[in-house]
Amino acid sequence: MVYYIQFLKTPRVSPKKGSLFISALICITTDLGDDFLAEDVELIVSSIHKSPGFEQKVTWNAGNRELAINLGPLPSALVQQSMQLSIKLQPEVTGDRALVPLVMAATSAPFGLKLPAEKLVLRDGPREGLNIWEETGNSIARHIWDAGLASVIYLQRALEDIKTRAGKPKYKHLESKMPALTRLLSTARSSPIQVVELGAGCGIVGIALASLLPNCSVLLTDLPEVESIITRNIEEAQTAPQSSVEYQNLDWDNPPDDLCNRPIELILVSDCTYNADSLPALVNVLDRLVRTSPDAIILVALKRRHDSETVFFDLMSSAGFTAVQDSLQLPSQHDQSFFQLDPAFGTPKGYRSLRLQPLVSFLAKLSPLDVNATLLTTFHLLLAVSKLSSGAPFFVPLTSHEIIPSFSELPHRTSSKGPISSHGEDNLLQSSLTAKELVLDVLKKRATEVDVDHCGPGEEDAFYVADMGEVYRQHMRWKMNLGRIKPFYAVKCNPDPEVLRLMAQLGNGFDCASKSEIDLALQTGIDPSRIIYAQPCKTKSYLRFASEVGVKQMTFDNADELYKIKATFPDAELYLRILTDDSTSLCRLSMKFGASMDMARPLLELAYELELNVVGVSFHVGSGAEDPSAFLKAVQDARVVFDQAAEVGHELHTLDVGGGFCQDSFEKFAGILGEAVDACFPPHIRVIAEPGRYYVATAYTLAANVIARRDIPDPTDPSRDAYMLYLNDGVYGNFSNIIFDHQHPIAQVLTCASEPGTPNSATSEKITYSIWGPTCDGIDVISEKIELPGLLNTGDWLYFEDMGAYTKCSATRFNGFSDNHEVIYISSETGASALLNY
Ligand SMILES: Cc1ncc(COP(=O)(O)O)c(C=O)c1O
CATH class of the missing domain: 2.40.37.10 (Lyase, Ornithine Decarboxylase; Chain A, domain 1)
Structure with a gap:
């Protein structure tokens, strides 16, 4: 646990007993401000001026919640100058700058007699010359968090290790645990290594990398609220030769279609897992990034703050990622034992270390083909992560298809009639x-x-x-x-609000067939773009409703429907539903819906004449389908229709493979469908499905x-x-x-x-x-x-x-x-x- 000196009141020059003093109010807390430093420490408070400054010692006592600073009286020569206030721990340490001190020093923004200090604080990063501004207020985003420091240290050590590799490896554990990262950072290259940071906050991690590593292009991303502070830090950054840092807004809930138009090699994510609600969106963004950059490595640093963060690992694993985990020491006031992970890390005098806090995890993308074969391995790795962090495994893997949970973590239950208490x-x-x-x-x-x-x-x-x-x-x-196919859950199958809530949390879309199904899906709080109105023969008033609420994606399979859509919702994004052979299905649908292959081209031509926006092809092999080859034939037919559409002048981007998946035959169907989709549709074509049962x-x-x-x-x-x-x-x-x-x-x-x-x-x-x-x-x-x-x-x-x-x-x-x-x-x-x- 690192502690940070925070300004509760930023410094100013104030008169006292006829003299001028620098006054400020500080506290020493954790990154989230949820705990105060509970030991006595000597602090050096100094004013920084053009001419020599003024210095004073103060003591922070265990039990303090705040400490008033009064530095002075200031000599009159200094009063007129612009100044900054620096507060740091009494230096008793020499040596390894790679470790952060127990208490992170603070330097205020410039201030003067008439110039109040901005509500900012400058931190000396864990490496020389890395100075990062953060806010003094309560913003979560515009702060430096422990895992950001951990990432900087981790990257710094990886790079030092690469430098000394010619001799004896300095940090053996890094070499063995993250060879892919070491390889990536050490590869000689003609063009810069492309790095993206998600949830960059103040930008400390990406900026540190760009200042450490030559020939490196870093794109920092976050919500617009961080733009001003991150831009300030970029402007003041001292980057390594041929390296650059840029910033771009990125809202994980609404990532742009062209999320990243260049191949990425390294994705940095530090302390972004604390909010379970945002995890599906984060994993979705990571999934999309690695789809266009399949070799990208993701470095995730997290300090576990509560149990719900384990969801991140579940979601990552379900998205086909596997984790290699490693850990890093940060100082702690309560651990006097100087625990050493590796002798090479050395723990200098005055620095105390607590193992596994924060936990730094390294996650690499598996190719989809590897996933089945490595299912067990994946879970063992997750098990390792879980054991290290909380001591309790998520799963006991039994076979590659059957995952029975271990209930050593508590199963919770509630009832629609309130919690069950007397059972x-x-x-x-x-x-x-x-x-x-x-x-x-x-x-x-x-x-x-x-x-x-x-x-x-x-x-x-x-x-x-x-x-x-x-x-x-x-x-x-x-x-x-x-993994390539995004589920749009078929609401008709079971519209239970709890199921819909879970689907929304998991990042799935919704297949709706009526106004009230659309209402139910929207009530989960999702964006209307996560709904497809998959009913080829729609009620007119429902179409108007879809238009009003912005549900644009919908299916059609006949000319009358096209005229109806033209009159009611001309901006809709249309999927041509084609007929399939559903003769082996429990519930046949093709006698009612689906355009025959003969009709596909005339319908596409009509849509083109009507200036309607056809974006994809959909099919449904029938609910409870028994013959997996129906999927193969349907995907091949869809390919033909995609080609016809291109000839007509439509630019299709999405294939919708419908529902029809069953519990018992899922792997067999998925194997055939997955291969067919990959064989017929290049990776830039989005593929969705409408599984229900x-x-x-x-x-x-x-x-x-x-x-x-x-x-x-x-x-x-x-x-x-x-x-x-x-x-x-x-x-x-x-x-x-x-x-x-x-x-x-x-x-x-x-x-x-x-x-x-x-x-x-x-x-x-x-x-x-x-x-x-x-x-x-x-x-x-x-x-x-x-x-x-x-x-x-x-x-x-x-x-x-x-x-x-x-x-x-x-x-x-x-x-x-x-x-x-x-x-x-x-x-x-x-x-x-x-x-x-x-
Ligand atoms: C258009 C459409 N999509 C999806 C489904 C869901 O099918 P299943 O529950 O078999 O996955 C149905 C079921 O009838 C459907 O008609």
């Missing part, structure tokens, strides 16, 4: 639970709360447990397998109550008993997926009141049941025949896994039953918990 939350912390066991545990606790003999009407209604950690895992799996199907488990039972002879063996069970949910409710989505939900016993050990208890021989819904319609059947252990009776509960897709959203209120069932949200992944604030 013995401690039980959930058992580290041996898998995600499914966690879900089952929550289901059982909720079910056993209900007393069907005394509860009010509807209190025994069916309910869901939704594991947002499962949605998060599916996202990671997507990124591992289809893939994300949510397995995340929702439904529990329903047995409301009635009827004894009948077993139809296949009349000598045995069979039973008809009636549940309080059926095909007109959450089991609508049986009718609309051709699903076959499988009942499992959640609770069975019959005594264990009795002939019909849950552990005994299987009993044959048929399972029915609560309405009076004969088609309301969930399962015509199923064998379950134990004799179930009224009041017992059954549960059904994989009920997240096309269930609740298509439930009706037929016969007066509810279509609005409770959802208990849990998260079996710390990453999802952090994003959702569970």
Whole structure:
């Protein structure tokens, strides 16, 4: 932990007892001002003038929150001059300038008798000649943070190491851990090395690199609020020969289309992970940068401030990055042990070191092809990062496709009806639970709360447990397998606001098909450019609404729709939806939507005549598709349409590969689709998809109550008993997926009141049941025949896994039953918990 001398009141010349003094108010705090230096230190306060200045010693005592400075009385010759005030620790140290002192010195901006000092402070960086201005106020962005210092030291050491490499390597651990960085910095080159810094703040890291490394072109980026201070620092920078530093505004939430028009070799990110909300946008920007600069190395320095920062590593890994981590010492007042990471680092007298603070991590991009093969490695590396920083692993990797979370970090849960408090939350912390066991545990606790003999009407209604950690895992799996393709989640599949919130946090877009779906997506706070109105036959008033709210991307597949769009929303960005072979899909869509290949060119020509803006091609191989070659054919057809569009005069930039991905066959489909896309479309073509069921199907488990039972002879063996069970949910409710989505939900016993050990208890021989819904319609059947252990009776509960897709959203209120069932949200992944604030 480094401490910084801050000016609470910037210095000025003030009269006192007939003389003039320099007065100021200072404190000594951490970079965020959340802790004060708690030990006695001697400070040297001096005025800097053209002629020799004036100096005085003051003491900061442990327990101080502020310290008034009164330097003087000033000799009259000095009073008229412009001056600065410098405050630093009593020098007791010689030697290695690469280490920062426990307390960072402060020099004020110039001031005089009539000239007040600006609210700025000049810091001597960790290298000679590196002087950086920062603000004295509360701005987060316009400050130097510890990880920025760590990055400067790290780069400086890498460069020193390169210089002395001819002899004995000075810093062995750098050589072994970050050879790619050393290689990059040491390569002889004819043109400058291209470096971009994200969230540059005061610019200390990028400016330090440009002053250390000759032939280096650094672009500093951040929000407009830092522009003035960063420009000042650039103007005063002493760059190395042939090196330059520039600044450009960059808002991660709204990166420009031409984010970077030159290949980048090094990306610097220091202390940018403290705000979990901004992490998806940051990772998205990094992902986009490495798409055009696939060999770029990213150097991330972070000081872990809270658990939600782990999300950064999850998101980076799901975007196909892997981390090599390293750490660096910074001084600490409480560690007297002079811990040494490497003897070569040497710890000079007076400098105290605390290992791993901040943690500096180095992240390198994997090529998409490597990702599958190295999935395990990736997680081991993350594990290493996590272990070093918090002692708790994120994941226990089992196989390359199955990632079961370790619950040594707490799974948190909330319910749509408020947090669950009376369920013995401690039980959930058992580290041996898998995600499914966690879900089952929550289901059982909720079910056993209900007393069907005394509860009010509807209190025994069916309910869901939704594991947002499962949605998060599916996202990671997507990124591992289809890193190039950006998901636009199909809202129709499950418009649960919690799912949409997570999608937004993960940086996904949304596929909407109606006004209210657009409303729901926008309610997450996303930009309308993250929505595609993927309905080729749109309601006119909805089109006007899309125009009003700025949802520009939309699909079409016929001439009438083009005329309608021309009249209603001529600026729209159009995707021509083409027909696919969906004959093997559960839910076929091509009989209703999609232009045939014969129709594609005439439609493109009509759009051109109407001066409409066609930007891409979309298709959908059918929901629940079974034949992966449908994707191959569709991608090839889309290529043909792209070429036709170019001939007609359109400049297409995006391919939309639709939905149709399933849990079981995902890797097989992704392999074929990914290869087809890469073979047919060059990297500058953006590729998006509209997955629905893939994300949510397995995340929702439904529990329903047995409301009635009827004894009948077993139809296949009349000598045995069979039973008809009636549940309080059926095909007109959450089991609508049986009718609309051709699903076959499988009942499992959640609770069975019959005594264990009795002939019909849950552990005994299987009993044959048929399972029915609560309405009076004969088609309301969930399962015509199923064998379950134990004799179930009224009041017992059954549960059904994989009920997240096309269930609740298509439930009706037929016969007066509810279509609005409770959802208990849990998260079996710390990453999802952090994003959702569970
Ligand atoms: C246009 C469109 N996109 C995406 C989807 C989502 O499909 P799935 O849930 O199979 O991924 C559908 C489903 O019907 C759709 O019609």
